[in-house]
Amino acid sequence: KNQVEQSPQSLIILEGKNCTLQCNYTVSPFSNLRWYKQDTGRGPVSLTIMTFSENTKSNGRYTATLDADTKQSSLHITASQLSDSASYICVVTLASGGSYIPTFGRGTSLIVHP
Amino acid sequence: EPEVTQTPSHQVTQMGQEVILRCVPISNHLYFYWYRQILGQKVEFLVSFYNNEISEKSEIFDDQFSVERPDGSNFTLKIRSTKLEDSAMYFCASSAGRRAGDEQYFGPGTRLTVT
Numbered sequence: 001k002n003q004v005e006q007s008p009q010s011l012i013i014l015e016g017k018n019c020t021l022q023c024n025y026t027v028s029p030f031s032n033l034r035w036y037k038q039d040t041g042r043g044p045v046s047l048t049i050m051t052f053s054e055n056t057k058s059n060g061r062y063t064a065t066l067d068a069d070t071k072q073s074s075l076h077i078t079a080s081q082l083s084d085s086a087s088y089i090c091v092v093t094l095a096s097g098g099s100y101i102p103t104f105g106r107g108t109s110l111i112v113h114p
Numbered sequence: 115e116p117e118v119t120q121t122p123s124h125q126v127t128q129m130g131q132e133v134i135l136r137c138v139p140i141s142n143h144l145y146f147y148w149y150r151q152i153l154g155q156k157v158e159f160l161v162s163f164y165n166n167e168i169s170e171k172s173e174i175f176d177d178q179f180s181v182e183r184p185d186g187s188n189f190t191l192k193i194r195s196t197k198l199e200d201s202a203m204y205f206c207a208s209s210a211g212r213r214a215g216d217e218q219y220f221g222p223g224t225r226l227t228v229t
Contacts (some may be wrong), residue, residue: 032214043118043205043220044157051214081220089157095216099170105158 002027004092004105010028017080021108023073023090031095035064035075038087038107047075047088079111116140118221118225120206128229130134135191135224137206147207147218148181150174157205163189164212196228 013019025033032051036044039112048057048064050073057064061078065071077084087107119138121172127133139146148160162169178194189208193200203223207217 034218036220041203041223043207043222045220046201046217049215091157095214100162100170102159103195104159106156109223 002103006105006108010109013101015114021075021088023027024093025071026091027094029085031093034091082112085112120221120224124225130195133193135204137189139208143208143210145209148191149205150202151203198228201228
């Protein structure tokens with residue numbers, strides 16, 4: 001079964017600190033892996049998108065890595081800000097027979113304290 | 115900056131009633147999607163739509179669901195006979211293409227409450 005597992009489930013850090021969120025998946029073959037930020041009660045906002053041939057992608061203070069061999073991805077947040085408090089969701093898109101089906105992880109809830 | 119919009123922001127309906135959730139995708143996008151998120155749970159894919167046809171649908175998207183692009187701008191999700199378990203946030207999204215690097219842009223969501 002295609003699954004996306006994220007860890008930790010929740011994380012509390014102090015403002016200015018760095019953190020790394022993990023995503024393991026079993027989706028195969030995959031088209032892309034995306035990281036989204038979702039504020040409470042809002043729609044997900046794209047942070048990074050990587051195809052299977054990419055192993056790193058940056059967007060400001062966000063850097064995502066991908067190891068397609070081990071089926072692992074990470075999202076590193078540098079110099080955290082209070083506004084980074086949100087849920088971070090890993091999404092892996094299955095590509096099979098011309099169809100593209102995204103599978104979402106449950107997300108990591110990040111709280112940044114002053 | 116162009117964005118996906120959804121109406122209404124909150125819909126309350128009684129069990130068994132029909133509801134229509136509306137979305138206006140980004141104007142030059144060709145692919146449209148509906149997702150749902152039950153409170154406290156992960157986002158789930160419902161359906162994708164291209165060229166006035168369903169491209170993919172999940173197991174959740176059964177006969178009580180339907181999608182339509184009634185005109186050049188709106189994209190709708192209809193639930194024919196709502197159940198209590200349909201209570202969730204429903205997100206619409208759109209993308210310019212379906213290549214591996216194409217972004218999907220999400221709307222703010224419609225919170226559906228079935229009583």
